[in-house]
Amino acid sequence: MAEANNTTVTLQVHRFTPRAERAERARGGSPFARKSSPFGGGSDSAARRPRGKQWVQEYTIPARPEDTVLDCLMTIKRTVDPTLAFRYSCGHGMCGSDAVSINGTPTLLCTAAIRDWAKQPGALPQVDDEGFRHIGDETADDNTNAEAEASADSTDDAAAHGGSLGVIELAPLPGFPPQRDLIADIDPMLNQIRKLTPYLEADGVLATTSEGKVDVFEYLQHPDQLAKYEMLSNCIACGVCEGSCPVFAGGDAFIGPAALIWSSRFINDSRDAKAMDRMDAIDTADGVAACQSVRACSRHCPRGIDVGEEMWQIVAKVRER
Numbered sequence: 001m002a003e004a005n006n007t008t009v010t011l012q013v014h015r016f017t018p019r020a021e022r023a024e025r026a027r028g029g030s031p032f033a034r035k036s037s038p039f040g041g042g043s044d045s046a047a048r049r050p051r052g053k054q055w056v057q058e059y060t061i062p063a064r065p066e067d068t069v070l071d072c073l074m075t076i077k078r079t080v081d082p083t084l085a086f087r088y089s090c091g092h093g094m095c096g097s098d099a100v101s102i103n104g105t106p107t108l109l110c111t112a113a114i115r116d117w118a119k120q121p122g123a124l125p126q127v128d129d130e131g132f133r134h135i136g137d138e139t140a141d142d143n144t145n146a147e148a149e150a151s152a153d154s155t156d157d158a159a160a161h162g163g164s165l166g167v168i169e170l171a172p173l174p175g176f177p178p179q180r181d182l183i184a185d186i187d188p189m190l191n192q193i194r195k196l197t198p199y200l201e202a203d204g205v206l207a208t209t210s211e212g213k214v215d216v217f218e219y220l221q222h223p224d225q226l227a228k229y230e231m232l233s234n235c236i237a238c239g240v241c242e243g244s245c246p247v248f249a250g251g252d253a254f255i256g257p258a259a260l261i262w263s264s265r266f267i268n269d270s271r272d273a274k275a276m277d278r279m280d281a282i283d284t285a286d287g288v289a290a291c292q293s294v295r296a297c298s299r300h301c302p303r304g305i306d307v308g309e310e311m312w313q314i315v316a317k318v319r320e321r
């Protein structure tokens with residue numbers, strides 16, 4: 001962050017503090033206490049609704065157009081409000097730990113520049129209490145792009161003349177139970193990925209030397225075979241695609257695009273010996289059958305994976321088997 005600058009940005013942060021009973025259980029409260037979920041029982045959708053205190057807090061701080069939203073949150077945490085909770089680690093788009101909803105769009109805090117996201121007051125899209133942007137029709141993406149361009153112009157004006165760069169609205173990643181402020185519990189996604197054995201299962205036959213000793217393990221692969229899954233192996237399990245998916249984030253039973261990407265990564269790996277088992281595992285009502293090909297999952301993958309296209313291909317592969 002610059003030492004001195006004459007521009008500011010306003011962050012409207014959706015904050016959340018869970019009910020005290022939850023914190024009590026996390027500390028190992030009485031095992032005889034009433035067992036009610038802090039996120040409610042019943043439907044999956046209801047289970048993802050937060051139970052606790054929710055409010056929107058506004059922070060206006062000095063910022064430059066090229067600063068990231070993560071830079072701004074760290075400034076707030078260090079100089080304004082140490083109680084604000086958010087998660088991050090690498091700070092440059094590699095770990096996937098800081099996915100949130102920015103102006104209703106799931107994305108990473110550390111790669112979101114103020115210039116690209118700040119909007120003039122009143123221009124923010126309506127975001128519902130589950131963090132979804134209200135989209136009226138198919139032109140929503142075009143409108144979003146036009147808004148982004150207009151917003152970048154006004155941000156450049158502010159940078160040249162001083163004043164407010166605009167307003168940015170932040171909420172936790174949609175589709176996951178919020179834990180505190182901008183931190184969502186992404187365990188449901190990680191558990192789904194774990195269930196699909198996200199590691200190489202090769203044939204396990206040991207190569208041996210002419211003397212019968214175990215030789216170096218070697219799984220040769222042609223560059224064309226590598227190209228089939230190399231892009232998929234870039235997934236950092238950030239959850240952006242899951243938060244963008246109206247089926248997963250909408251609360252329907254669906255293992256989610258991230259888990260399918262991880263499954264697809266190994267199904268397409270020529271060294272893996274369990275492709276058929278892997279396809280059986282996702283050939284379920286809440287697996288590939290639940291994907292409705294909306295392709296919202298493709299729009300903001302920070303690793304450049306065309307998630308919707310990969311979904312399409314894995315669905316076809318499972319059906320053709």
Ligand code: SF4
Pocket residue numbers: 096234235236237238239240241242257258261300301302303304305307
């Ligand atoms: S496919 Fe992309 S958006 Fe989805 S979890 Fe992986 S890196 Fe994130």
Ligand code: FES
Pocket residue numbers: 088089090091092093094095096097098108109110111
């Ligand atoms: S902090 Fe690691 S991806 Fe943003």
